[in-house]
Amino acid sequence: MSSTYGVIKFKDNQILSFVYYGTSDIVIPGLHTDVKEIWDKNKESWDKLLDCNHTGEEVEAYAEYLGCSWITTACRECGVINGLLMTDDFEDELVRGKPDWVKEFCIKTWGKE
Ligand SMILES: [Zn+2]
Numbered sequence: 001m002s003s004t005y006g007v008i009k010f011k012d013n014q015i016l017s018f019v020y021y022g023t024s025d026i027v028i029p030g031l032h033t034d035v036k037e038i039w040d041k042n043k044e045s046w047d048k049l050l051d052c053n054h055t056g057e058e059v060e061a062y063a064e065y066l067g068c069s070w071i072t073t074a075c076r077e078c079g080v081i082n083g084l085l086m087t088d089d090f091e092d093e094l095v096r097g098k099p100d101w102v103k104e105f106c107i108k109t110w111g112k113e
Helices: 034-042 045-051 087-093 102-112
Strands: 005-008 015-021 026-032 059-064 069-074
Touching: 005 034, 005 069, 005 102, 026 034, 026 045, 034 102
Parallel strands: none
Antiparallel strands: 005 015, 005 059, 015 026, 059 069
């Protein structure tokens, strides 16, 4: 599969989901509350990103395809990741492995890590 889920965590512990498009090594910016529905809803997300003029909040992001996490920014109001999206641009900041909060999220969502 060329796309996998990703998740971000805000500093207040809210977790939202996104799609990581492995074929092009890019984060699809749209954020969703239900990780099981992200595949249907990610089409509009580029428009949402273009409309977002906010600075965003610092978040920790994790993409299953990469098996890595990194720090980026996201806008809760617009529901998008508005930090770096091309993996080439944040490659140096990737931290290997699945963080504990992602494992907990996966167990809660799918019943397994
Ligand atoms: Zn915004």
